[in-house]
Ligand SMILES: Cc1ncc(C[n+]2csc(CCOP(=O)(O)OP(=O)(O)O)c2C)c(N)n1
């Protein structure tokens with residue numbers, strides 16, 4: 256037994272535990288046996304998922320809700336390729352996680368011997384998806400790479416990190432003992448704000464656009480918004496930075512024409528912690544802007560992208576905006592003349608069709624069942640697209656969506672991860688009938704872990720968004736209707752609770768009950784029922 260305590264596999268697990276990682280999602284295999292041996296006696300909690308994609312999405316949800324990174328252990332080859340979709344999602348939304356993979360034996364690497372779980376070049380595959388990817392060939396490598404990987408989470412942009420290690424090294428002895436790495440915190444300071452403040456002072460129609468990178472700057476944005484009599488629009492990741500009922504907050508409405516016109520009207524736009532990416536704006540690649548553009552970002556590359564900023568501020572959003580807010584003179588102006596956010600929201604809402612109103616009715620029913628800090632993890636489904644804007648929140652981090660990479664299958668495993676990080680939080684998964692099938696197997700993980708989780712399946716018996724896009728483009732409907740299982744019966748067969756909610760009240764009641772139920776509850780809501788109710 257004692258020789259097993261001094262292996263590199265043991266060292267990896269100890270290093271993770273000593274450096275604050277307390278949860279690992281994964282599926283063991285023959286290649287990772289020596290990573291799993293130390294787990295039995297370690298402080299790390301292991302959650303067995305049903306597919307490596309589930310491990311990645313769960314680690315993502317864990318980090319989004321708690322701000323803490325989790326680990327995932329995957330086997331060489333298919334274990335890695337299976338988790339990559341979730342890594343792509345975490346990369347595009349700047350979510351930290353540390354993935355540890357085995358590789359086939361050292362001597363075989365890149366030689367194409369045809370060994371078990373062989374990839375032509377496993378490292379190259381990881382390199383092209385993770386923000387940080389290293390290969391360890393010794394215990395010293397493990398220490399140095401893990402130190403750098405954990406430090407990378409505090410760097411300019413947080414991205415998922417990867418460490419691979421040949422399986423024959425996992426059982427090798429090492430004299431190294433786990434150490435706590437020094438804190439590599441490097442919060443950048445805001446610089447050169449003067450000119451930007453002057454531009455804001457001169458502006459007659461100032462607008463703030465805030466993204467996920469501004470989440471810690473809520474109080475300063477609130478202050479600026481009031482002093483400048485300005486409007487705020489957020490991305491989905493920035494949703495709730497300022498209470499969405501604030502009279503200046505038009506919410507996560509970038510994809511809507513009315514908001515885009517308002518931004519074009521602004522004579523100064525302060526864009527903070529946002530890529531203003533195509534996936535923030537949706538129907539155009541580039542927002543029309545005519546005013547001066549001030550950008551605040553920790554990433555120098557963002558400050559030099561296709562939006563040519565008049566003023567670039569490299570640094571921490573909170574530091575920069577706090578200084579701006581204290582420098583500007585309070586005034587009455589654009590918002591007083593052009594009306595509160597609610598009047599702009601009514602103009603946006605007036606463009607919604609009947610189906611969208613049915614989705615909003617269901618979103619309101621979900622909202623009604625959740626306590627103030629309840630959070631939703633959504634999938635790529637029509638109800639979530641409108642929810643990005645219409646689900647009302649008064650704080651950040653309550654509405655989560657696979658924004659940038661836009662992958663199906665995210666909601667259920669991400670919600671499981673969030674619930675593991677914060678078991679006392681009310682968390683809901685919201686997925687479409689097609690998307691939920693990608694990772695429905697993770698319902699078994701939730702059953703096994705006895706996680707009280709409402710899993711709402713918004714069923715329109717179609718790949719609804721794609722069908723609508725085909726119809727709009729005059730394309731015959733191909734591959735947009737799929738046969739669904741009986742969701743309620745399927746969930747029951749997993750050992751989960753399950754119920755059909757036929758209207759908004761039933762949906763609210765079902766969610767309320769399932770927040771405290773032992774184990775998960777699949778709640779099927781059929782769009783057609785909500786549309787009918789809405790018409791009555
Ligand atoms: C991995 C992946 N494959 C394909 C797509 C393309 N896609 C986006 S939405 C969608 C339809 C999803 O249907 P459903 O989950 O039922 O949601 P609905 O649009 O009907 O609300 C598809 C296929 C995607 N986003 N991700």
Ligand SMILES: [Mg+2]
Pocket residue numbers: 687688689713714715716717718719
């Ligand atoms: Mg659907």
